[in-house]
Amino acid sequence: MALTKEQQLQYISHLIGECHKCDLYKTATNHVPGHGNANAEIVFIGEAPGEQEDLQGLPFVGNSGKLLDKLLNTIKVPRTDVFICNILKHRPPENRDPLPQEMKVCTPYLKAQLKIIKPKLIITLGRFAMNYFFPEESISRIRGQVRKIIWQELPLTIIPVYHPSAGLRNGAMLKSLQEDFLSIGQYLQKN
Numbered sequence: 001m002a003l004t005k006e007q008q009l010q011y012i013s014h015l016i017g018e019c020h021k022c023d024l025y026k027t028a029t030n031h032v033p034g035h036g037n038a039n040a041e042i043v044f045i046g047e048a049p050g051e052q053e054d055l056q057g058l059p060f061v062g063n064s065g066k067l068l069d070k071l072l073n074t075i076k077v078p079r080t081d082v083f084i085c086n087i088l089k090h091r092p093p094e095n096r097d098p099l100p101q102e103m104k105v106c107t108p109y110l111k112a113q114l115k116i117i118k119p120k121l122i123i124t125l126g127r128f129a130m131n132y133f134f135p136e137e138s139i140s141r142i143r144g145q146v147r148k149i150i151w152q153e154l155p156l157t158i159i160p161v162y163h164p165s166a167g168l169r170n171g172a173m174l175k176s177l178q179e180d181f182l183s184i185g186q187y188l189q190k191n
């Protein structure tokens with residue numbers, strides 16, 4: 001009998017929990033594979049787990065997660081309808097930037113998750129996640145725009161936005177995030 005999407009995602013989470021492909025598992029408290037609806041139309045992708053995420057094993061908890069929930073509320077999408085994950089599945093020590101080699105060896109997990117969920121739309125959160133898909137771009141230039149690409153042989157539709165933590169620090173970025181979430185809502189209504 002074929003596995004359900006939930007079971008397939010659970011299997012990926014299990015593989016991530018046993019992964020030793022880079023050194024990040026050594027300093028992490030928990031793996032943070034991602035969390036949410038296996039049938040999600042929207043997948044949010046951040047850079048890597050932070051301190052609270054590492055402690056709880058869940059993505060986007062803490063203040064950034066609370067702001068993300070509020071932004072989702074503005075477009076009437078409950079968090080239970082989306083899937084949220086990061087490029088890296090273990091926290092880099094002291095929240096340092098991910099290394100290219102770490103992202104390279106961790107990418108098959110993200111690819112597998114996207115292949116299972118097949119979202120209509122991906123929202124990258126922050127500069128790092130945007131650059132992962134668009135290495136030549138700047139977030140201030142393309143945030144809020146709908147971009148269609150082939151990534152790792154998967155056709156993806158992506159809207160990059162600022163990271164919620166930037167919105168917590170800076171009023172102008174919060175305004176941009178609010179505008180971009182309206183664009184996300186409009187895209188979902190039309191597609």
Ligand code: SF4
Nearest residue numbers: 019021022089090106
């Ligand atoms: S960050 Fe990714 S590649 Fe590195 S140990 Fe964790 S799951 Fe494996």
